[in-house]
Amino acid sequence: MSENLIILILEAMAVYFLVLFAHSLRKKFGLYHFYALIGGITAIMSWITDAGVKVEAFGITFMIGSTVFYTSLLLAVFIIYVFDGPSETRIAISTIIVVSILVPVISIVLNTQIKLSDVAPNMQIPIPSLRINAASVFTTALDLVFLAVAWEFLGSLKLNVKLWLRTYLTLLGVMMIDVIVFNTGAFAGNPEYSQILQGTLVSRFFISLFAFPFLLGYIYWQTSKHRIEPERRPVFSILKEVAQIKEELQLAKEELKRQKEIENTIRDSLNKHIQLSEKLGKEKTTQELLLDVITHDLRNPAGVIKGIAELLKDEYPKDEMVKIVDSSIENLMSVIENATSLSMVSSGEDIERSELNLTELLSKSVKEFEQIFRTNKIDLVNEISDDIFVYANPIIIEIFKNYLSNALKYAADGERLIISGSVENNTVLLEFRDFGNTIPKDKRTEIFQRNVRLSEDNKLGRGIGLAIVKRIADAHDAEVGVLPNEPKGNIFYLRMNTVLRY
Numbered sequence: 236m237s238e239n240l241i242i243l244i245l246e247a248m249a250v251y252f253l254v255l256f257a258h259s260l261r262k263k264f265g266l267y268h269f270y271a272l273i274g275g276i277t278a279i280m281s282w283i284t285d286a287g288v289k290v291e292a293f294g295i296t297f298m299i300g301s302t303v304f305y306t307s308l309l310l311a312v313f314i315i316y317v318f319d320g321p322s323e324t325r326i327a328i329s330t331i332i333v334v335s336i337l338v339p340v341i342s343i344v345l346n347t348q349i350k351l352s353d354v355a356p357n358m359q360i361p362i363p364s365l366r367i368n369a370a371s372v373f374t375t376a377l378d379l380v381f382l383a384v385a386w387e388f389l390g391s392l393k394l395n396v397k398l399w400l401r402t403y404l405t406l407l408g409v410m411m412i413d414v415i416v417f418n419t420g421a422f423a424g425n426p427e428y429s430q431i432l433q434g435t436l437v438s439r440f441f442i443s444l445f446a447f448p449f450l451l452g453y454i455y456w457q458t459s460k461h462r463i464e465p466e467r468r469p470v471f472s473i474l475k476e477v478a479q480i481k482e483e484l485q486l487a488k489e490e491l492k493r494q495k496e497i498e499n500t501i502r503d504s505l506n507k508h509i510q511l512s513e514k515l516g517k518e519k520t521t522q523e524l525l526l527d528v529i530t531h532d533l534r535n536p537a538g539v540i541k542g543i544a545e546l547l548k549d550e551y552p553k554d555e556m557v558k559i560v561d562s563s564i565e566n567l568m569s570v571i572e573n574a575t576s577l578s579m580v581s582s583g584e585d586i587e588r589s590e591l592n593l594t595e596l597l598s599k600s601v602k603e604f605e606q607i608f609r610t611n612k613i614d615l616v617n618e619i620s621d622d623i624f625v626y627a628n629p630i631i632i633e634i635f636k637n638y639l640s641n642a643l644k645y646a647a648d649g650e651r652l653i654i655s656g657s658v659e660n661n662t663v664l665l666e667f668r669d670f671g672n673t674i675p676k677d678k679r680t681e682i683f684q685r686n687v688r689l690s691e692d693n694k695l696g697r698g699i700g701l702a703i704v705k706r707i708a709d710a711h712d713a714e715v716g717v718l719p720n721e722p723k724g725n726i727f728y729l730r731m732n733t734v735l736r737y
């Protein structure tokens with residue numbers, strides 16, 4: 236393998252990676268840098284193509300302009316259409332076309348200036364061919380439109396083409412269309428036209444095989460990273476800009492109409508809202524007063540019980556039941572202290588947060604339930620041992636207690652509860668995995684609503700536990716939910732994105 240071919244391969248890989256990497260940053264920085272990169276690559280492609288830079292290998296001529304830079308532009312438009320849609324693709328296509336038109340114009344102006352100048356230039360600027368550049372601009376526009384149409388056609392439900400095959404056929408089709416249209420526009424009538432066409436078809440076929448893994452790998456990576464599948468659109472969606480604008484205007488008119496109706500409704504009911512607000516204000520004051528009375532009256536007897544438990548611990552230091560009583564009264568006092576936070580959570584107010592050891596809170600909850608799980612012959616396994624520090628309020632412990640309590644009441648027949656966790660990208664995921672009866676799919680969201688219980692039998696409770704769990708999670712910008720376990724059972728989970736360290 237010649238040095239020139241090795242350099243060509245490395246050059247192509249570098250530019251392909253640059254384009255794909257730039258697009259992968261769109262979630263952080265938008266697409267502005269990506270459009271700028273496309274414009275720069277288009278300018279370089281025009282200069283190198285006009286200069287006729289090429290590499291010979293295995294009897295095949297590889298034009299660097301098309302092998303490296305045109306193919307990288309093709310990959311750029313391909314991925315922006317697949318992941319960002321027709322509107323963003325039109326901007327990319329417009330950028331490529333405008334720069335393709337400007338570069339030969341600038342070349343002509345610079346060459347004219349050089350001829351009029353008395354100073355010899357350090358290097359020659361390629362003089363563009365009007366026919367070749369016109370063919371290039373027209374073909375580029377046609378290629379990129381054909382790409383979008385071919386992608387949607389192959390992805391239609393009727394054909395149901397596999398993603399990898401859909402990707403390669405679209406890429407190969409665009410390259411073949413480019414060769415035929417460009418060479419026909421640029422060299423038709425030339426004695427060497429057939430030879431040029433044949434040679435270019437062969438070279439583009441090998442280029443498509445080389446570029447395909449980069450493109451497919453990126454598509455798979457992005458779909459798995461963002462958990463999105465390429466959207467199915469109408470076959471000619473890339474050409475439907477005018478229709479889309481009309482549709483958007485119509486939707487805007489309908490939205491304005493709805494807004495007026497809403498404003499009228501709000502205006503008519505304003506007095507009712509004022510009266511309701513006054514009533515709620517009075518009720519809230521009563522609620523706060525009641526909460527203060529309850530917490531004050533509970534704190535005193537709880538303190539007395541705590542003192543007795545301390546005396547019993549001193550007298551019977553090895554008695555497990557005494558330890559459980561002492562631990563339980565500590566938890567009760569903690570709940571009393573958290574009563575204000577619970578009230579704030581219920582009313583939707585912001586709660587105070589600080590650095591907490593989530594593992595320590597979880598272990599505390601598990602220890603409180605260990606004895607009752609053992610009594611009910613249910614294995615309680617906590618697989619989390621490493622410290623995980625999060626930005627939270629201590630009230631977060633109520634989520635663990637509710638999950639443990641529900642497993643005890645509703646999943647006892649599974650005879651096991653496993654608690655596991657993982658941390659990734661400052662997000663912690665805790666899972667409580669039971670092996671009881673699997674909750675039906677249509678109930679998995681409903682059970683987190685108030686007054687909805689996991690079972691309609693005679694189990695104790697008012698069905699507010701998981702509703703409180705949901706409120707606490709929302710107050711922490713966290714996520715709770717339930718998924719099916721395999722082969723049976725459920726996975727109640729907590730996902731928080733406020734991990735400070737671990």
